[in-house]
Amino acid sequence: GNSVTQMEGPVTLSEEAFLTINCTYTATGYPSLFWYVQYPGEGLQLLLKATKADDKGSNKGFEATYRKETTSFHLEKGSVQVSDSAVYFCALTPNAGGTSYGKLTFGQGTILTVHP
């Protein structure tokens, strides 16, 4: 079946530090990949996505590249801010067909805390 594995947290950084959160996946075919962010007390929000190999998703300074050869979708940001403190979830969905069509498989989430 499909699965997503994220690097274990929590991750604590100082403001303006470089961020990497690792994400690897197992899936048949060519899934779409997503990063969601959850700020304290809120629901999950889509941060970025990539739908095919070598696509790069980007938003709010965050980037992730769909690497088919390493089955990875690592999240990066060059300079984090205190306001980036949140929980980050990597997820995938099959692109077509099968009983899981439309259903997201989430990683366990990584807590990021950024200090001033």
Add this chain to the structure above:
Amino acid sequence: DAGVIQSPRHEVTEMGQEVTLRCKPISGHDYLFWYRQTMMRGLELLIYFNNNVPIDDSGMPEDRFSAKMPNASFSTLKIQPSEPRDSAVYFCASSGGQGMSYEQYFGPGTRLTVT
């Protein structure tokens, strides 16, 4: 668009009582998902619907939980009777629609406390 709407935002109830959580998905979306989030178990998919039909309810923890989607703009998740271990944040999400994009849009959640 108002996004996914959930009510109530907070619910406190006593063990044994019936609890009903409500969700209005984004207009035009044909998938609806119910999730539960706790510190211990993380984010769990309970059930999801496509075109108002339940597709996968394998995540529903036990018979005390039930979900319905009587029409494309409304869904409920009911717990009867409730137990303290049901305390969690329950999220509703929707996806699909024109262009068949499967990114899910989450509601703000209902924080349930069972005492």
